[in-house]
Amino acid sequence: MRSSHPRARTLGTAGAALLLTMATTVTAGLTSTAAAATEAAKATTAPSRDGPPQPEPTLTDAQVDKAVAALDATITDLMHRTGVPGVSVAVVRHDKVVYLKGFGVRRTGDPAKVGPDTVFQIASLSKPVSSTVVAGALADPADWDRRVELPGFALKDPWVTDHVTAADLFSHRSGLPDHAGDLLEDLGYDQSYILGHLREEPLAPFRASYAYTNFGLTAAAEAVARAKGVSWEKLSQDTLFKPAGMTRTSTTFQAFQAAPDRAATHMRNADGTWSPLSVRDPDAQAPAGGVSSTARDLSRWMRLQLSGGTLDGHRIVPAATLARTHLPEIVSSQPAGPTGRAGFYGLGWNVSYDDAGRLRLGHSGAFALGANTNVTMLPLEQLAIVVLTNGAPAGLADAAAFDFFDTAEHGKPTADWLKLFSSFYARSEDALRSPTDYAHPPTGAKPARQDSAYAGTYVSPYYGKLTVSAEPGGPAGQGLTLSLGPKPLRFPLTHYDGDTFSFETTGENAVGRTGVTFADGTVRVEYLDAGPGHLGTFTRGR
Numbered sequence: 001m002r003s004s005h006p007r008a009r010t011l012g013t014a015g016a017a018l019l020l021t022m023a024t025t026v027t028a029g030l031t032s033t034a035a036a037a038t039e040a041a042k043a044t045t046a047p048s049r050d051g052p053p054q055p056e057p058t059l060t061d062a063q064v065d066k067a068v069a070a071l072d073a074t075i076t077d078l079m080h081r082t083g084v085p086g087v088s089v090a091v092v093r094h095d096k097v098v099y100l101k102g103f104g105v106r107r108t109g110d111p112a113k114v115g116p117d118t119v120f121q122i123a124s125l126s127k128p129v130s131s132t133v134v135a136g137a138l139a140d141p142a143d144w145d146r147r148v149e150l151p152g153f154a155l156k157d158p159w160v161t162d163h164v165t166a167a168d169l170f171s172h173r174s175g176l177p178d179h180a181g182d183l184l185e186d187l188g189y190d191q192s193y194i195l196g197h198l199r200e201e202p203l204a205p206f207r208a209s210y211a212y213t214n215f216g217l218t219a220a221a222e223a224v225a226r227a228k229g230v231s232w233e234k235l236s237q238d239t240l241f242k243p244a245g246m247t248r249t250s251t252t253f254q255a256f257q258a259a260p261d262r263a264a265t266h267m268r269n270a271d272g273t274w275s276p277l278s279v280r281d282p283d284a285q286a287p288a289g290g291v292s293s294t295a296r297d298l299s300r301w302m303r304l305q306l307s308g309g310t311l312d313g314h315r316i317v318p319a320a321t322l323a324r325t326h327l328p329e330i331v332s333s334q335p336a337g338p339t340g341r342a343g344f345y346g347l348g349w350n351v352s353y354d355d356a357g358r359l360r361l362g363h364s365g366a367f368a369l370g371a372n373t374n375v376t377m378l379p380l381e382q383l384a385i386v387v388l389t390n391g392a393p394a395g396l397a398d399a400a401a402f403d404f405f406d407t408a409e410h411g412k413p414t415a416d417w418l419k420l421f422s423s424f425y426a427r428s429e430d431a432l433r434s435p436t437d438y439a440h441p442p443t444g445a446k447p448a449r450q451d452s453a454y455a456g457t458y459v460s461p462y463y464g465k466l467t468v469s470a471e472p473g474g475p476a477g478q479g480l481t482l483s484l485g486p487k488p489l490r491f492p493l494t495h496y497d498g499d500t501f502s503f504e505t506t507g508e509n510a511v512g513r514t515g516v517t518f519a520d521g522t523v524r525v526e527y528l529d530a531g532p533g534h535l536g537t538f539t540r541g542r
Contacts, residue, residue: 123365131348265370395421
């Protein structure tokens, strides 16, 4: 979720690392540990001569059965409270699918029901799926630490470019700013352009800073695919989806759109109802947020995860390369207080520990344009749940997972998780909006200059060309249009005060109205310029 980067998009393809860490801190008694990073995983429960005994499973079958039995009522209640149109859920325990069910409708206004085979966009839940693909493509855990080589991709510091690895990029410790590249995607730039312009982003200290970056992870995944001589789509299909029998899972938007049984994405209207208002094409960041799948397919993936890379008696992913993905690589959040504990990020996974030293693996996914998902695994207990929804983040997916594990551990939920998660998402969204109310100019606002003072072409090394055009014959400052992106996108400007205007942002990372200020041959677009490099200041072309 949100980091120190001021323009971080907390909902767009959100991994929700901070969100999960916060909740895990509150529910320290819920978590459990992963297997060791080699085939000798079963040895983790044996006493160690070098330290205390490893944790042992504590959940009984009866406890899990009670939690499973409560799921119908839990999901129904959460859907009633949020209005989210459709949900699909799978639970795995001891290599068996013990719950698999759909709820609600695929699209509002259409009676078609959600089922276990309904295809959902899973947003940032794509990250642990993609780290599984990479684990399957590597022969040794040390291969995660090989330098990333991808034509056109570089970081601002040449030394970091020469040393950054797949592990660095999959764990968000490369030094790239939070969500670097996401706003380029919103403007319509393709993957090649975005990866080729990350070199313009200033870097935080390498391997000492955590910042969630969809396109850093994407670069690493694409580099692994290129080294194998195939596309990311083919690597994913050949390495994981086909061998694991994940027949309805894909990495392309085209495949999602072609699925006859698919869940439309929905956004909440002002009156609380939900409508399929937008379509999200995440192909540019396919490894980070572009996977579409079903509850049934993901139940097979969870079985593979919990069994250390095998499924139905067949080895699909090497145990050691997969186990590496479950280990902490970087501190992702500091303890909230003296009794709290740090959160970590592994390779595509949020990683956290409880008071007993047990480890919990999880990830959320969120598209502001209409999807919210959650996967949570307790490998020591051989227990996992995945929750898929076709609505923008309202807290349902995360709350359902936490309610489930609360019920298994304590017999009932220990908190109103929906209230917690929904308020967190809402606060995070509000925090991104400009502090200036551009809809209401100040008293005594200064008039705009003549349109010719603003019209022209401006350039940013990062965002490319920005054009301001004027409709002839209108009042000064009343007929200006700003154009951005390769297509380009056109935004009518509304005058605010003097040389400051505003427009309504659009897309996955929309933040409401944002300011546009002209000064000395430059134009600053507020929400594009909020990052550490101030890349959203454009200079008039000559």
